[in-house]
Amino acid sequence: MGGMTVGRDFDPLDFIDVSDGQFHELPINVLQSAIFPVVVMRESTITLVGTAFNVSPTGLFVSAKHVVEEAIRICQSEPNSWIALIWIKSGAGYEDVPDLLGGQLPVNQFYVNDNHDVAILHPRQLLEGGQPVTFPIVGLDTRVPPIGTAVLGLGYTRMTIQSHENSDALRKVTTDQAFHASHGFVTQVFPGGRDRVMIPFPAFESDARFDPGMSGGPVFAGDSTYVCGVVCSGLSSDDEAAGWTSFASMALNALVLNVTVDQSTDTSATLFELAKQGFVQMDENFDRLSLVEDGDAPYLSFPGPQ
Known part of the structure; x- marks a missing residue:
């Protein structure tokens, strides 16, 4: 892919102007090369169910488990539908097509864990000229953001079909996608979970505003370009002055998920092991982290204060 930097470490996020308000739509930008809408495709319609972001050049997309569950529910009730990611062909390596969709990537496999609201989506391999296409990535931040830290969540809030052509030779869908940014500050931290049921x-x-569709999107903290959280849920208060209360899973929750690395031999590895091998970009704190095997509930451990 001419001009694309595989595993690109994105520049600081100062190009996102938060002075426009706490919650606002963004123009097409470089991050959309790594942050995709998660949709359910049909013969003539598309339903947006959430957001995902890529952490491996081969295409491993982190999202929220409840996004995957909703997509599966729709597909089970509608047999002629399938889960896909919509590739925005813009940003890194695609400056010549600043506002074009790149097309759909059907999801072949997904990986979840009952203990976390995170998931990994593995799309069908995309080839160009007989060679696998590689995608830009965002790295994962293993640190817990302290109370008062500024955070920025990104995700898609709607997808409206403007035109649709479907024939034996071509299927072309033109959509209006709404990529939003929401910023706020960390108000509480739950290293061991907030409760036994919801989180x-x-x-x-x-107090950032996370609207439906943003679930599964990345959350950045401070001036870091590494993802510290995965959008989980957002609630508005009955008292408008009280603002919003939103939750994000720690991004490091994804590291316990097992993914298939070789379908022919049914070989799997955790995202943690893939990160150790350099297939996933991690922050400098990652080397202090260890994965503790505990039956069906592996967990991450830090040896002392972070």
């Missing part, structure tokens, strides 16, 4: 996994709360 029993490591997470943090903020």
Whole structure:
């Protein structure tokens, strides 16, 4: 892919102007080369179910487990539908097509863990000229953002079909996608989970606004270009002055998920092991992290204060 940097470490996020308000739509930008809408495709319609972001050049997309569950529910009720990622062909390596969709990537496999609201989507391999296409990535931040830290969540809030052509020779769909940014500050941190039912996994709360469709999107903290959280849920207060209460899973929750690395031999590895091998970009704190095997519930451990 001429001009594309595989495994690109994106520049600081100062190009996102938060002075426009706490929640606003963004123009096409470089991050959309790594942050995709998660959709359910049909013969004539598309339903947006969430957002995902890529952490491996071969295409491993982190999202929220409840996004995958909703997509599966729709597909089970509608047999002629399938889960896909919509590739925005813009940003890194695609400056010549600043506002064009790149097309759909059907999802072949997904990986979840009952203990966390995170998932990994593995799309069908995309070839160009007989060679696998590689995608830009965002790295993962293993640190827990302290209370008061500024955070920025990104995700898609709607997808409206403007035109649709479907024939034996071509299927072309023109959509209006709404990529939004929401910023706020961390208000509470739950290293061991907030409760036993709704958020029993490591997470943090903020006053950022996370709308439907943003679930599964990345959350950045401070001026870091590494993802510290995965959008989980957002609630508005009955008192408008009180603002929003939103939750994000810790991004490091994804590291416990097992993914298939070789379908021919049914070989699998955790995302943690793939990160150790350099297939996933991690922050400098990662070397202090260890994966503790505990039956069906492996967990991550830090040897002392972070």
